[in-house]
Amino acid sequence: MPSGSVWEPSFRVTSVAYGELTTTIDDAEDGDGPMGERLSLGVAARLSRYLQVLTQAKKMGKETISSQELSDYTHVNSTQIRRDLSGFGKFGKRGVGYNVESLVSQIRKILRTAGQHNIALLGAGHLGKAIASSDIFADHGFRVVAIFDVDPAKVGTTVGSQVVRHTSELARVVEEEDIVVGVLAVPTAAAQGLADQLVAAGVKIIFNYSESLLDVPPEVTVHTSSPAVDLLYALYFYLT
Amino acid sequence: MPSGSVWEPSFRVTSVAYGELTTTIDDAEDGDGPMGERLSLGVAARLSRYLQVLTQAKKMGKETISSQELSDYTHVNSTQIRRDLSGFGKFGKRGVGYNVESLVSQIRKILRTAGQHNIALLGAGHLGKAIASSDIFADHGFRVVAIFDVDPAKVGTTVGSQVVRHTSELARVVEEEDIVVGVLAVPTAAAQGLADQLVAAGVKIIFNYSESLLDVPPEVTVHTSSPAVDLLYALYFYLT
DNA sequence: TAGATTGTTAATCGATTAACAATC
DNA sequence: TAGATTGTTAATCGATTAACAATC
Numbered sequence: 001m002p003s004g005s006v007w008e009p010s011f012r013v014t015s016v017a018y019g020e021l022t023t024t025i026d027d028a029e030d031g032d033g034p035m036g037e038r039l040s041l042g043v044a045a046r047l048s049r050y051l052q053v054l055t056q057a058k059k060m061g062k063e064t065i066s067s068q069e070l071s072d073y074t075h076v077n078s079t080q081i082r083r084d085l086s087g088f089g090k091f092g093k094r095g096v097g098y099n100v101e102s103l104v105s106q107i108r109k110i111l112r113t114a115g116q117h118n119i120a121l122l123g124a125g126h127l128g129k130a131i132a133s134s135d136i137f138a139d140h141g142f143r144v145v146a147i148f149d150v151d152p153a154k155v156g157t158t159v160g161s162q163v164v165r166h167t168s169e170l171a172r173v174v175e176e177e178d179i180v181v182g183v184l185a186v187p188t189a190a191a192q193g194l195a196d197q198l199v200a201a202g203v204k205i206i207f208n209y210s211e212s213l214l215d216v217p218p219e220v221t222v223h224t225s226s227p228a229v230d231l232l233y234a235l236y237f238y239l240t
Numbered sequence: 241m242p243s244g245s246v247w248e249p250s251f252r253v254t255s256v257a258y259g260e261l262t263t264t265i266d267d268a269e270d271g272d273g274p275m276g277e278r279l280s281l282g283v284a285a286r287l288s289r290y291l292q293v294l295t296q297a298k299k300m301g302k303e304t305i306s307s308q309e310l311s312d313y314t315h316v317n318s319t320q321i322r323r324d325l326s327g328f329g330k331f332g333k334r335g336v337g338y339n340v341e342s343l344v345s346q347i348r349k350i351l352r353t354a355g356q357h358n359i360a361l362l363g364a365g366h367l368g369k370a371i372a373s374s375d376i377f378a379d380h381g382f383r384v385v386a387i388f389d390v391d392p393a394k395v396g397t398t399v400g401s402q403v404v405r406h407t408s409e410l411a412r413v414v415e416e417e418d419i420v421v422g423v424l425a426v427p428t429a430a431a432q433g434l435a436d437q438l439v440a441a442g443v444k445i446i447f448n449y450s451e452s453l454l455d456v457p458p459e460v461t462v463h464t465s466s467p468a469v470d471l472l473y474a475l476y477f478y479l480t
Numbered sequence: 481t482a483g484a485t486t487g488t489t490a491a492t493c494g495a496t497t498a499a500c501a502a503t504c
Numbered sequence: 505t506a507g508a509t510t511g512t513t514a515a516t517c518g519a520t521t522a523a524c525a526a527t528c
Contacts, residue, residue, distance in 0.1 A: 213300070
């Protein structure tokens with residue numbers, strides 16, 4: 001019996017309301033399935049989770065996986081998983097399950113995240129170092145191509161494969177390196193200022209590991225990491 | 241215009257299927273409202289998120305907050321927020337909003353997380369140090385009361401306010417310190433073994449910051465932290 | 481009073497689930 | 505063939521949203 005993240009309740013509670021969610025887009029793909037339409041928030045979020053589990057399962061040498069196993073690890077109902085997948089094609093084999101490797105590439109295609117994407121990491125403290133040396137981002141095609149800090153003692157040192165730069169170089173580097181995501185691993189007090197700089201530099205996705213509530217323009221998406229929230233939530237069901 | 245986490249799509253996608261979700265429990269409270277029943281997964285997760293934002297707003301000296309402001313920060317629809325809250329009482333003031341401090345204590349009461357809960361942190365590397373020195377857990381009544389590592393070079397050193405202990409002491413310390421949550425901040429290869437030890441020691445909630453897919457008994461809840469998943473998801477809506 | 485915001489209703493949409501035939 | 509698991513249908517439940525009266 002595997003685990004699963006209590007993560008996203010029926011709505012992974014983070015229901016987002018980001019403008020139109022189901023408008024048609026240009027490029028179609030395999031033919032059948034809703035490939036030509038923008039995915040709903042729910043489907044996109046679940047597919048991302050399946051992808052995470054599949055990526056790890058592949059690492060562990062697993063060749064096939066059933067919807068029930070995926071369900072055990074994601075806590076998404078197995079019928080819903082089969083439903084989500086069958087909307088895009090018949091990926092599974094009855095009596096056997098899904099081929100892990102082929103399902104990974106199918107989902108990557110659906111999520112259009114087959115390519116490489118560049119990340120800027122802000123903050124070279126403990127958290128920044130932990131993120132820089134982790135595989136999690138790299139596994140999904142995200143590359144930390146620049147690390148910034150304001151501390152003169154840290155600027156110039158090497159973290160992961162990158163030399164730490166001073167924050168004053170942010171705007172230039174974001175453009176040069178084609179950075180689409182900024183990750184804030186800085187103290188709460190510094191977060192808003194750096195978010196402003198990221199926005200000014202044209203970054204549209206910010207990952208906030210600080211506690212600060214960030215104010216950004218509507219076209220910028222902020223994801224605030226909140227382990228304590230998930231813990232509160234898990235604890236509620238433990239206590240009751 | 242504040243940000244918000246793409247987090248939990250309409251379902252914070254992590255819909256969980258953990259047995260009965262709406263059975264009645266013993267203690268009733270204020271009288272009106274569904275206080276006597278177990279919260280649905282969705283409501284509990286959303287309330288946790290409101291609490292996170294409110295806690296930070298309180299720190300920033302904010303006295304009142306409207307459902308629209310809460311919506312901007314959580315990406316939960318403002319009508320839904322009012323609906324969620326009004327189920328437990330009339331906490332708001334028309335034309336004004338909600339009192340931040342009073343709403344914090346109301347939600348804490350609803351989530352039954354007013355008390356202190358003890359955490360064991362496994363791994364005294366960069367991530368462990370980052371977690372130990374962060375406020376996020378402390379803000380919500382979680383206390384890191386023990387830190388473990390297997391590295392002899394780390395055992396005995398001080399991280400945060402704790403002296404790092406050897407993992408062999410785990411079972412004893414879990415019992416002595418009444419630890420209910422184990423946080424895994426260790427390399428992927430070590431995660432399952434430590435999860436097994438936590439389970440054997442009686443811990444029922446595990447927070448997994450490694451990439452490992454953990455197999456645990458059904459009564460244990462595992463939350464796997466997955467920043468890359470959230471990033472994939474945010475990127476999809478950015479690219480389309 | 482005028483403006484703002486809550487609390488609540490009603491309608492819709494999507495997630496959830498059980499069930500089962502199809503088929504590997 | 506027998507067992508397992510997918511793909512799909514149909515029914516239910518809860519989330520989402522707009523709208524608006526109540527009221528601070």
